[in-house]
Amino acid sequence: MNRWRSFITAIIIVVALLGNVSAAYSQQLPQQSSNCEYFTETRHWVCGEFLDFYNTRGGLETFGFPLSSAFDDPARGLRVQYFQHARMELHPTNPDPYKVLLGLLVDELGYRFPAARPEQIPAFSSSFHHYFSETGHVVSYAFLDYFREAGGLDIFGYPRSEFMYENGYIVQYFQRARMEWHPENPSGPQMRLTNLGEIYIERFNVPREYLQAEPAQNRVQGGGTEGGGQQEPELSVTKLNVSASVRYAITGRQGTQTVFVYVNDQQHRPVRGADVKMVVHYQSGDQRYDFEPTNDSGFTKRSFEIQSSPPGQKVVIDVTVTYSDFTSTTQTFFLPWL
Structure with missing residues (x-):
């Protein structure tokens, strides 16, 4: 009788241990949110908080297509994902709505310009001009309109230059973006954002394994896929x-x-x-x-x-x-x- 009691006790202990191991292992697995969207143009998934931020803060016009999968960046200690125009960063300890922030790509790429001269600084801010004392630069006219309408500091950061003429266009640098004015496009958006995400990836050699195309099959919990027999969609051209x-x-x-x-x-x-x-x-x-x-x-x-x-x-x-x-x-x- 004592032998059977000892045997049953051992089984209970083993089952409890296996349950704890299984629970610990499931916590270590990347719990993939069901809130995901696959971009056939570049063959990358955007999920969870990054997708929510993408859809509510400007979408394709503001961020462009995804260029990488989401991955843990050891240099920053953050989960990040690169897009044509930006890098999203997940800061889980921040309060809402600041859990997702955009990287300061202009600063990291080393674009630096002198502060505005005294004669360039308006006497007071208006609907045409705004002086940012934090960085010593002025934003004016179409650039100021777009700044205010498309997300302000959260999307662009503070200005890093005045507007200037570069490569055939009038542009202005901000901490998180570079705006380009395209007046030749009267029927579409005249303000566009430079592909700083692409420039950063090429300059700083983001690991290639995160840039490789991802399979289009439906994602399931744990980061796996289902429907392995599905045909990969054609990859669209987004850059020449x-x-x-x-x-x-x-x-x-x-x-x-x-x-x-x-x-x-x-x-x-x-x-x-x-x-x-x-x-x-x-x-x-x-x-x-x-x-x-x-x-x-x-x-x-x-x-x-x-x-x-x-x-x-x-x-x-x-x-x-x-x-x-x-x-x-x-x-x-x-x-x-x-």
Whole structure:
């Protein structure tokens, strides 16, 4: 009788221990929220607090598409996720609504500008100008309107510059974003945000395992997937990477030149069917040429006769590539000599 009692007692102890181990293990597993959305454009999931923040604080216009999975960043001690325009950070000990904050990417990327000069500071703030004494910069006109309408300090942080002219556009830097004014787009949003998330990923080498495309199957508790036989959706193009080169860097004053163009997407995959044009700038005037659409390798080329040019004067070639709603430009050149 005592043997049976001891045996039953041992079984009860083992079951209790296994229950505790199972409970501890389940707490260590990543409890995946059922509140998830899959972005086929970049093949990444956004879940839980990050998805709530995404949907309620501006969505695609403010953050762009996700570029990484959510992961624990040991350098920051935080769970983070990268998007085209931003980095979301989960601060679980913060009070609502500050559990999700955006990283100060402009500061981390090292963009620094002198404070506003005294004559640039308005005598008082108005609907046209606001001086931020915290960083010594002024936000004005369309930039101030967008700042106030699209989230203010929570989304953009304090200004880090005045508005300025860069790469063909008027822009302004904030701690968390860089605004670009596009007046040439009257029927759509004229204020756009720079892809600072992409720039940060490329500059600071975010681990590649977090950037790899995630499967599209339905997520279940514990971070697993179900429906393994589902077909992966086609990955959409969200960015064009264009490179151009010439056959001859130095040429005669006459002859034939050839321009080679390669077009890849945000995942460095070839883009087929892109429209490519170029403008060759001579001292005597511009010459414009169309290319054949890019092939399966994202490649196209165009040959042309060189116009007579002064020896030693660089001939610049502007290349413009359009695919769907995306446009990208690049330059190359050659030098007529003899």
